[in-house]
Amino acid sequence: MVKIVPVSDEEKEMLKTRRLGRISWSIIKQFEESGYDIARVEVTDRSPESLAYTLRSYIRSHNLPYRIMVRHGALYIQRKPPEEEVPKLDESVVE
């Protein structure tokens, strides 16, 4: 049996707070605040590949300008260079 019940104001306020993520958000926030272009993420409790997968999913879903890579068993996080200038579609583009 399903029942529809009204939501209290306190509950509504609780719904507004967004879950930031326990692992990915803290790593990305640290990197953002560091100001580095590229940094190595030192992992101890899990494999770099596993953390890379988690971070990539987070970056993709939040559309963040970072890149994650695993090289020689180490995990790196890098800032993406700004996107190339997209040309305006006008008469100069048409051959």
Added chain:
Amino acid sequence: MKVLVICPWAFNPGEMWPTLRSLKAEGVHFEVASTKSIIEEERARTETPRKFRVKTLDEVDANEFDGLIVIGGHRIPREKLYYDTTVRAIVEAFERQNKPIAAICAAVPVIRYILKGRRCTVFPYSKCIVMLQREGAIIEDASIVEDGNVITAQSESCIEAMIERFVRKLRGR
């Protein structure tokens, strides 16, 4: 003379480039507008789609232009154009001012609101045919159909001929 070209954000290069090339050859200026500010070539048609910056539909003022051309593209963004209220307002504004309006291939249903009781042609997709019939359009199996200020082309193979007629109408105003 300036023409507004409306396209889906993933446009059909087979329709876009011949249209713009023909307009340029005729000495007609154009401005492209879409639902998004960055548009790209339809992926199924080109391996490496090029991206371009265009006006969004909200930025368009129909009074600035002398004619309207609607072209097609990938199914999903094209169908967004079918139901876009801004596009409808733009099409109706051009129609009120009796300015030439052209649509190609599967983009013809975008202008369906002004086709009641008028002759037109469309690429034979059943969905397009049903949409046009619902609005009371008279569909003809011809490559180009002209009815008043509206010109429709059945496929991209007749774009050059359609643009020629369109420009003739523009100059005749």
